Amino acid sequence: MSNPLESRVIELGKHVVRMTTAAGSGHPSSALSLGHIVGTLMYEQMRYDPCNPWNPASDRLVLSEGHSVPIVYATYADLGGVVGKSPAAKRALTLDDLKTLRELDSVLDGHPNPAEGFPFFDAATGSLGQGLSVGAGLALGARLSKIDKRIFVIIGDGESREGQIWEALDFIIDHKLVNVCPIFNCNGQGQADYVSKQQSADVLVGKLRAFGYDVQDVDGHKMDQIAAAVAKVGKGSMSIAIVARTQKGWGVDSLKDKSNHGKPLTAAQVADAEASLDKVAAELKLSKASGPAPKPPMPPSANGPAKKDKIAVMPFAEAVAKTGMAEAVAKNKLSTRRAYGAALVALGHADERIVAVDGDVSNSTFASLFGKAFPNRFFECKIAEQNMISVAAGLSAAGYIPFASSFAKFLARGYDQLEMAAITRANVKLVGSHAGCSLGADGPSQMSLPDLAYFRAYTNADDGRGNPALTFFHPADAVAAYRLTEMAANINGLCYVRTHRPDVPLIYPQDATFKLGGCGKLAEGNAVTVVGSGYMTTLALAAVRELEKAGVKCNLFDAYCLPMDAEPILSAARKANGVILTVEDNFAGGFNAALAEAAARSGDVKVFAMTCPRIPKSGKDGDIVLAALGLGVQNIVARLKELARG
Amino acid sequence: MSNPLESRVIELGKHVVRMTTAAGSGHPSSALSLGHIVGTLMYEQMRYDPCNPWNPASDRLVLSEGHSVPIVYATYADLGGVVGKSPAAKRALTLDDLKTLRELDSVLDGHPNPAEGFPFFDAATGSLGQGLSVGAGLALGARLSKIDKRIFVIIGDGESREGQIWEALDFIIDHKLVNVCPIFNCNGQGQADYVSKQQSADVLVGKLRAFGYDVQDVDGHKMDQIAAAVAKVGKGSMSIAIVARTQKGWGVDSLKDKSNHGKPLTAAQVADAEASLDKVAAELKLSKASGPAPKPPMPPSANGPAKKDKIAVMPFAEAVAKTGMAEAVAKNKLSTRRAYGAALVALGHADERIVAVDGDVSNSTFASLFGKAFPNRFFECKIAEQNMISVAAGLSAAGYIPFASSFAKFLARGYDQLEMAAITRANVKLVGSHAGCSLGADGPSQMSLPDLAYFRAYTNADDGRGNPALTFFHPADAVAAYRLTEMAANINGLCYVRTHRPDVPLIYPQDATFKLGGCGKLAEGNAVTVVGSGYMTTLALAAVRELEKAGVKCNLFDAYCLPMDAEPILSAARKANGVILTVEDNFAGGFNAALAEAAARSGDVKVFAMTCPRIPKSGKDGDIVLAALGLGVQNIVARLKELARG
CATH class of the missing domain: 3.40.50.970 (Thiamin diphosphate (ThDP)-binding fold, Pyr/PP domains)
Structure with a gap:
């Protein structure tokens, strides 16, 4: 029958x-x-x-x-x-x-x-x-x-x-x-x-x-x-x-x-x-279908994870102490990727929805710290980034807040998966480490260079709920990495956090606050207005300090977020010499494009860029590679002098 | 022993x-x-x-x-x-x-x-x-x-x-x-x-x-x-x-x-x-290594495929006749993806190094025409885009000129593979069809929207041989698709050709010539300077024609190449009202960014953009979807009127 x-x-x-x-x-x-x-x-x-x-x-x-x-x-x-x-x-x-x-x-x-x-x-x-x-x-x-x-x-x-x-x-x-x-x-x-x-x-x-x-x-x-x-x-x-x-x-x-x-x-x-x-x-001798559709068997009742309005992490000092980074902070040298690990652990303590996935590089992305603190909420995906990103989308659909980390470069093979997560409006946080050319010795196969342009495209699109389809965070130091990771966790939507390999000094005070769409002002002057981002802010700051000694004072902004409010930077540039220089470790299309587009609408500020000009090769360390690409501190100093002269 | x-x-x-x-x-x-x-x-x-x-x-x-x-x-x-x-x-x-x-x-x-x-x-x-x-x-x-x-x-x-x-x-x-x-x-x-x-x-x-x-x-x-x-x-x-x-x-x-x-x-x-x-x-009782290294066995002698300085295809009319498109040309309706198929066949006749790979969508990308004409030079990769792109890199290393096609959206899962091909300086031509939102009914899972921003990043980087790391082609009509595909074949390096689903009218004469870094001038006027690209050029042209009837004359450029020489467009804009409007079917970061960056350096032209403002959804056809996104002909007309008034 x-x-x-x-x-x-x-x-x-x-x-x-x-x-x-x-x-x-x-x-x-x-x-x-x-x-x-x-x-x-x-x-x-x-x-x-x-x-x-x-x-x-x-x-x-x-x-x-x-x-x-x-x-x-x-x-x-x-x-x-x-x-x-x-x-x-x-x-x-x-x-x-x-x-x-x-x-x-x-x-x-x-x-x-x-x-x-x-x-x-x-x-x-x-x-x-x-x-x-x-x-x-x-x-x-x-x-x-x-x-x-x-x-x-x-x-x-x-x-x-x-x-x-x-x-x-x-x-x-x-x-x-x-x-x-x-x-x-x-x-x-x-x-x-x-x-x-x-x-x-x-x-x-x-x-x-x-x-x-x-x-x-x-x-x-x-x-x-x-x-x-x-x-x-x-x-x-x-x-x-x-x-x-x-x-x-x-x-x-x-x-x-x-x-x-x-x-x-x-x-x-x-x-x-x-x-x-x-x-x-x-x-098949089937009788005609008739009557209402059969009722599927009902599920037992159950709840997903509890929701919170706001996820607030412990103070920075407490988190770095808990994760063994106090000494690095005392020495004023802590990579953004390591600070990300501290933030992830702090988030894990603050909310049970925080989970993490990684692709066999957790000891490089520092997701391993979370895995150690919360082994039941850490899922090793091994060397398979596409699966990792889509698993994160599934975790998000189940009510969790997944952080998915790998080298920024390796995430590129999962951009299609990321795009599907964007269409889903999944609450996924991607974290790409070792971004840009500051990675140095490993060479271009490990360097993520067009990612800023790619992600910026998403930050300019609306998700249909009045939010950006993706929010991009680019911390310049450990404090920024800590707070921007917290901010990412509090956004209901796709985020990308871009971290770097090298240790960097702390630029921000430990109690600094950060603002969605904002940027940090690190120096003030009436010559050129400099905009750094991520690792390059450290170099830009060194260049600005060197020029200060020569009596040339520049504005310096740290652009840590996309979409960004360009107006404070444009406004500062108007009050100075009307010229902006952006300094980035990636191919064109990142913060430079964001500021240039804004400036080209207003028509009263000039914008110049220093970006990675070519496919890099290995060098002994990041600073050697950056200098070879014309992105070292001295290159920035030289360019600023030119632009200051007008 | x-x-x-x-x-x-x-x-x-x-x-x-x-x-x-x-x-x-x-x-x-x-x-x-x-x-x-x-x-x-x-x-x-x-x-x-x-x-x-x-x-x-x-x-x-x-x-x-x-x-x-x-x-x-x-x-x-x-x-x-x-x-x-x-x-x-x-x-x-x-x-x-x-x-x-x-x-x-x-x-x-x-x-x-x-x-x-x-x-x-x-x-x-x-x-x-x-x-x-x-x-x-x-x-x-x-x-x-x-x-x-x-x-x-x-x-x-x-x-x-x-x-x-x-x-x-x-x-x-x-x-x-x-x-x-x-x-x-x-x-x-x-x-x-x-x-x-x-x-x-x-x-x-x-x-x-x-x-x-x-x-x-x-x-x-x-x-x-x-x-x-x-x-x-x-x-x-x-x-x-x-x-x-x-x-x-x-x-x-x-x-x-x-x-x-x-x-x-x-x-x-x-x-x-x-x-x-x-x-x-x-x-292991090994004796010490001594003397010169042993000589590996020598290979038999053999040659790779013969090289040519220039690959020249048959005239456009001959190629479209050969591939059954003469009727579509006569009706003035031929999609760029289909014209790409004609170009690929013509290239196959012109040079034995031309080969093609596709991922089970050759009847949509029109690589199938090449497969039919040259079955031994067409390699079906099935639904596996990453493998397809890396196979193309291997074919390039063997002296061939591979064209690798799929929906532009699906190529996104192979961007890491593309990046490795860029580092290799492989001579690979990627072809993404059904790009942008003109695809319409299939919805966002099939639409490629951040690709222009992504590829533009590569076009701005040097490959270390004085060439762009990638050259991007964006044909607006069948003639452009034909000639730009030929141009891609003649470049020794990575190229990307972006084609579209809908049939479009022929904008260019059949004997039009195209120039690396160039753009086509389709209308002249002293009001706004409009820049279209790909499918959007058709809509921009319709908008410009409509405004002409109302006595407002605009410049219209078709930007078909990146990197581009922005100067002719900026110069035309300076002679007109100093305002550029770019019209694109993708997220921000494409031609708009290219022109805005150039304008922000020169400081004397304003640039405004119409891009895809949010994650789209399905609509019955492409024009319905574009209009819903504010990118229809009437939206362009309205925006041009605003900008013409200043």
Whole structure:
């Protein structure tokens, strides 16, 4: 006897066809391959309440192959699931809403997008390969919150070519996250062609077993087989992976060919497609679906981590003492990366939501201090930065505040993951250490140089809630690193903290305060107005002090934040000689661009830049490399003299 | 009886210890774990001529775990291998040179860096996980050039956590590249900790077998076992992977603990380390190494692909006819991505070095046209963008000119790979399609928005040869796409071509010419000076035409290149009302920043920007999304009216 849900899947298939045709775009063939899997999960196996998608106790579904989303929208609408950007703005989705797919004012975005009002999802997906890592982050969060929930992640077979999937599979085993279940949708077709044999169901089964999984090899259109496999998740000591053999365009003959990826039917083809689905229903002897959608099993009640309005850390002196840095402070030499470690520990004491992930460099980023103080809140991701960033996005969705650290350079391979976190409006804090060229001896393969330009682009975009899509912090000394890390923790949104390798003197008093969008004023004068940032502020300060001895007094600002309020700097420059010099350790496009854009709007201040002018090479230490690039103290002095003369 | 090379490895170990101590940084413990592997390859098994590292017939070594490079430097110096930035500047490396490791004027950069004068290597490495993909690209190039050479890639066990390794392993099987051999250095230690069990030799063996490899499981300190495994490479129909069980800090007791990653010994410890190595030699009953280094076996002679000074494509009309686009041209509607496909085909006809890679979206990027015309020069990389970019770097090292295409958004996960290609000075052309927000219905997960800021940072940096580290092209119409793609092919260095999804009218005459650093002048007037770029030029032109009807005449420039010569635009603005408006479909930091920086230096022109102001969402089509973002034609008209009034 057939499962009564099978007839509902037929109807879901019709909705998929109609909604994508109405939208004029979308991926009906991929969605159709998932009808039985999504139906089994959302109608029957997942414990959740469609009327309360914000319930932290719910089982979750991450649709890593985001383009298949119409099948989830259809099922959720059939259940009358709740949509809206917040519980206050909630409403039930109707089957009628499905035809608004991809419209500007619809919650049904082209790909999964919780931020636009579809809270059933935890993460924006659609750039492939990232969902399993998000699921792993959700599972870590559930474990921390002592919530027994399961996370299902649907991944395309072609998508399983993305290396990040294999990073996540390793991570899940390392951390024994048996509650996360990857489901591979093996329909055999990619976009441009069939999938490689390397991504075939048979080879996938072998790979997954070698990675340590209990593999359930099922017919992805047999709901009993899917249900039996799903029911095993979280029950034993092994992680379950489901390999589901499916057919692209299932039920609709005109969508089965490989040329149909991402192509909706024309309006004229819809009736044929419906008839094709009805014919399959008749062949399978399914009775018509009728009555309301079946209620999925309810989750047990549970709470996520407690929220606080403000996270306040202990005084700087106390934190550095606690983390063994008092001597370095006394010697007036403490790197910003080390001070970041102290800040992270202090944050950990202040709020249980603070968690940290790192990619096998925690003894360089100093996330290791947090790992030592809070071993259950530190998650080693090993050398796999993409997975690390998406895990952080998952932890954020679970209510935690994750700090994700690596060398700034290595984070560049995760910019796509960062972009998806930005679209999700995830509360992730990225921390890139060893930034710029002050790293010196290790050479350019370890130097992050275009990152300031990249991140500045995000700081100028709004997140749709009136906040920047990303807030960027660039501490020049240990006090700034401590306080700016605290500030990052208090922002509900994506932040980036950029730290440096070398020890630097303390520029700010230990009780200095910092302001969002602000900058520090370190010297005053009527000659040139100098703007330093990060490590370069130390060099700029040395240059300004040297010029002071020669009787040339400059303004010196430390720009530690983007987006920045440029006006105080422009205003100071107007009162001086009308000339600004920015001094940076990165390629162009950072603070120089921010000030130049502001100056070019006002038209009454000139802005000149010193930035990293070329691809560097190794040198014995950072100062040697900086000098070779024309960014040493003496280079700054010389440039300031030129600009002071006008 | 011991292999006589073993005693040389003892001496190499001493060099490794001494040179890293002299440098004050470096990774002696990692290097020591590789002595026998590198020794077996470089003294005995690899067919190459240390006096001619540029010989295309040579077997190649890619040191993916770049931090271990001191052992390669030591071996190469022992062989008197040739260094220098070009054959004209060549000289033999001496053992004495080793103590210049990491110095500013040394060819021995902190991590492998062929561009700084170490041509034994083909690619800069040091950011992990990328070498095997480079090796695969070298192997593809060798096959195209009909050269029977082998490529050995040394990968750390901890490094094998990087997903890109598994992308490359799949790619090698797909393309039957049996001449590439990954060698996993399983010393069991990462940087911050021991490696995960998931990266242990035992688990790795199982994983590699599941991925389709003939796995050779060897003791990495037994040269006979290594040699026997290496000798199998390229002999059968299966790809060989070597799992070598090694010891970190081999031979030096004080470097074996896990806390020793990346730490050289102090000068005082060097003698002990040498004694420790001598003690091992005594235990193994090795005789002292003496005499000149053994000559490695010479490669057969062979040539790479033929070089041309200038690659000239057929006329535009001929190319669009050949690729079935004549009708679209006649209708005056052809997307830049499609015109890119025509250009790629035309380039393929003009030069056999042109090759293409794509990530399962060739029917969207239109690289598929090249694949159809030149199936043996098109390499499908499937959904694995990181591998794709590094494969392209390998193809470039083999003398080819690779075009690597995907959605611009998905290339973001390969920015680290791009950065390593930039350090290598690889001749790679990246092509990102569906860029900006004109994509519309698919939503933000498919939109590339910070890319202009990111790439602009590179265009402002010098590559050390007087060229930009990257040249950026942004065609507004099909003619521009055709000619700018041709221009990219003619530049010896990294390029990025940004194309768009929608069909656009032809703005330029079919015989238009384009200039490096130039821009097109599309309208003239004395009101505002408008600068469009890419898809936005079409909208800016419509706005300017509309204003013309109202009697307001604007200058309109199409900025199609970075770095750009800003002076013609500034000069036109000075002659008009002194105000520039840039119109872009991306986050801030692109052409606006370029012009604002130039204007802020000159101080006599104001620059205002229209950029993508927030994270977008889906809309039915691109123009709806652009209008919702304030970037529609009417928004531009309104802004121009404001600025014209002053």
